[in-house]
Each structure stands twice: as C-alpha cells, then as structure tokens.
Amino acid sequence: MPTSTLIPSSTLTLPSPGKLNRMLHIVGRRQDGYHELQTIFQFIDLCDQLHFSPRHDGVIELTNAITGVAHDDNLIVRAARLLQQASGTRLGTSISIDKNLPMGGGLGGGSSNAATVLMGLNHLWKLGLTKAELARLGLTLGADVPVFVHGHSAWAEGVGEKLTSVTLDTPWFVVIHPSVSVATPAIFQDPELTRDSHPITMARALQGGASEWRNDCEATVKKRYPPIAVALDWLAQYAPSRLTGTGACLFAAFDSQQAAQTTVAGLMHQQKHQHWQAWVARGLNASPLQDALGC
Numbered sequence: 332m333p334t335s336t337l338i339p340s341s342t343l344t345l346p347s348p349g350k351l352n353r354m355l356h357i358v359g360r361r362q363d364g365y366h367e368l369q370t371i372f373q374f375i376d377l378c379d380q381l382h383f384s385p386r387h388d389g390v391i392e393l394t395n396a397i398t399g400v401a402h403d404d405n406l407i408v409r410a411a412r413l414l415q416q417a418s419g420t421r422l423g424t425s426i427s428i429d430k431n432l433p434m435g436g437g438l439g440g441g442s443s444n445a446a447t448v449l450m451g452l453n454h455l456w457k458l459g460l461t462k463a464e465l466a467r468l469g470l471t472l473g474a475d476v477p478v479f480v481h482g483h484s485a486w487a488e489g490v491g492e493k494l495t496s497v498t499l500d501t502p503w504f505v506v507i508h509p510s511v512s513v514a515t516p517a518i519f520q521d522p523e524l525t526r527d528s529h530p531i532t533m534a535r536a537l538q539g540g541a542s543e544w545r546n547d548c549e550a551t552v553k554k555r556y557p558p559i560a561v562a563l564d565w566l567a568q569y570a571p572s573r574l575t576g577t578g579a580c581l582f583a584a585f586d587s588q589q590a591a592q593t594t595v596a597g598l599m600h601q602q603k604h605q606h607w608q609a610w611v612a613r614g615l616n617a618s619p620l621q622d623a624l625g626c
C-alpha cells in the first residue's frame with residue numbers, strides 16, 4: 332500500500348474487551364426464531380487490541396487475517412463497511428488486530444471487535460453518530476454488539492439490546508476455555524433447551540445476587556459437550572462456576588487476585604487438563620473502550 336493513502340499522525344489503538352453473562356435466563360422465543368433473554372452483562376479486562384490507520388482512498392482492509400474467518404466475513408470488516416455506507420464517508424481504514432479472546436467462546440469477542448470498530452471509526456472519521464445510532468447499526472451484525480457500544484455493565488432484555496446500566500461487584504474471575512467449540516445456533520435449536528423461564532424484574536435479579544444466578548443454557552451445553560461439564564465441576568471445587576453465553580467458556584468469581592491465580596496455577600499442574608486455556612480477569616463496570624475514548 333503506498334504510504335500516501337494513509338492519513339498521517341492519526342493512527343489509533345483501542346481495546347476490545349470480553350464480557351461475561353453473570354446470569355442468563357431464556358424467557359421466550361420470537362416468531363423469527365430468536366430467543367428473548369434476561370441477562371446481566373459484565374466486561375472483563377481480557378481484551379483484543381485493534382489498531383486503526385485511516386485512509387484517503389476509501390479502502391477497508393484487515394491487514395492480519397484471523398484463522399478460520401474469511402476477510403469479508405470478519406465482523407471487523409463488516410462493521411467498518413456498514414458504518415462507511417451508513418454515513419456516506421469517502422474515508423477508509425487499515426485495521427490490524429492482536430487477538431487474545433478465544434473465538435466462539437461466549438466472551439463476545441467478535442461482537443466486541445465490531446463495537447470497537449463502530450466506536451473507533453465514528454471518532455477517527457469524525458462522523459458524530461450517537462451511541463444509540465451506533466448500537467442500532469451494531470445490532471444488525473450480532474445480538475451482543477449493542478452492549479459493547481453501551482459500554483457499562485448492564486441488565487439486558489429482548490435479544491440483549493434493551494439495556495439498563497447496573498453497577499455490579501468487580502471480583503477477580505477465573506475464566507476457563509475447555510478447548511471445545513460450541514455452535515450457538517445448535518444450542519438455541521435444541522428441543523430440550525429451557526426457554527420458558529418466568530420473567531423477573533431487574534431489581535429481583537440484582538437482589539438475588541450472584542449465588543442465585545444461573546444460565547439456562549447450561550444443562551443443554553453440558554449434555555452436548557461433556558468436557559464442559561467436567562470443567563464446570565472442576566472449577567466448582569473452588570467457587571460456584573457458571574457458563575457464559577452458550578459457552579464454551581465458564582467462570583467463577585474470587586475475592587482476590589491471588590486466590591484466582593492460585594486456582595489457575597493448580598489447574599496448570601494437572602496433566603489431564605493441560606489442553607484447557609485459563610485466564611485471571613478482573614470484572615469491570617465501565618468498558619475499557621469507553622475509558623480509552625473518554626466517553
């Protein structure tokens with residue numbers, strides 16, 4: 332690429348955090364097959380990093396591929412093109428990514444990447460779209476994109492787009508990926524999935540507290556993916572364990588960083604679980620993306 336197509340001195344690096352579903356209830360199914368959820372989203376400080384270099388020539392390119400995702404299917408490229416079209420800007424961008432979040436793991440990495448692109452390019456291209464406008468665009472890319480645009484821990488309803496900010500405890504989490512891949516559509520299509528939980532109010536959900544929280548996908552995911560059941564049981568020896576989204580990642584909350592690190596160190600010594608990935612991550616109420624953009 333000739334360097335003259337880049338706009339000088341305007342490169343930007345932004346974080347793209349993961350999320351946990353601290354609880355997730357499925358309260359119904361819409362005509363279009365999508366499920367109505369009640370969930371509490373919280374960000375974690377485990378992040379991908381996206382690097383943006385705006386361009387004069389209108390080209391949108393991801394300069395380092397993500398294995399298994401075609402360039403034009405990548406949510407990074409799709410989000411950038413969507414915003415370019417919606418705003419009518421003639422600017423483009425080169426983007427590269429440092430990928431740290433496991434793909435398809437229930438941490439929302441793809442959705443978070445899309446939200447970071449929408450927020451980052453809105454800033455770099457000086458478009459002036461509101462968060463509500465960006466969230467509406469983002470929802471067409473995935474049900475989890477709006478919460479990453481919203482940028483605060485949230486109680487969510489609908490398919491996850493009706494958001495109310497909440498303030499949660501910010502424990503240290505152990506997050507485990509038991510190295511299996513969960514197909515989200517297959518979980519939502521399973522006839523045995525619990526999809527008739529009684530709707531509750533946000534106040535009730537928050538009063539119940541972490542010990543009352545559950546994920547309605549857990550039974551179906553455990554049945555279909557026995558290694559996830561093994562990992563949930565392993566982690567439950569140390570603290571109550573729960574699935575995030577439709578998995579494959581699961582997590583437990585600890586009072587201190589050291590207690591979480593000791594648990595992960597114990598896991599690393601176990602030969603039979605050495606194929607699992609594990610992280611210690613801090614729960615956050617404000618997304619690091621909002622902090623980086625100063626909004």
Ligand SMILES: C[C@@](CO)(OP(=O)(O)O)[C@H](O)COP(=O)(O)OP(=O)(O)OC[C@H]1O[C@@H](n2ccc(N)nc2=O)[C@H](O)[C@@H]1O
Pocket residue numbers: 352364365366367368436437438439442472473474475476489490491515516519575576577578
């Ligand atoms: C269930 C959640 C909770 O956070 O889990 P994870 O995907 O993060 O595990 C998300 O809402 C998922 O969001 P996202 O991964 O963006 O889902 P989408 O791409 O929109 O949908 C993937 C497929 O899952 C099903 N789906 C998804 C969301 C929903 N509320 N009802 C559904 O039935 C649909 O079959 C859809 O085709």
Ligand SMILES: Nc1ncnc2c1ncn2[C@@H]1O[C@H](COP(=O)(O)OP(=O)(O)O)[C@@H](O)[C@H]1O
Pocket residue numbers: 397399400404405406407433434435436437438439440441442443444515576578579
């Ligand atoms: N930039 C991206 N990062 C991760 N996954 C992506 C990206 N673009 C497209 N995808 C696709 O989206 C799927 C869901 O990814 P992800 O959001 O990480 O998982 P989940 O929805 O389970 O939290 C991936 O399996 C992948 O095929």
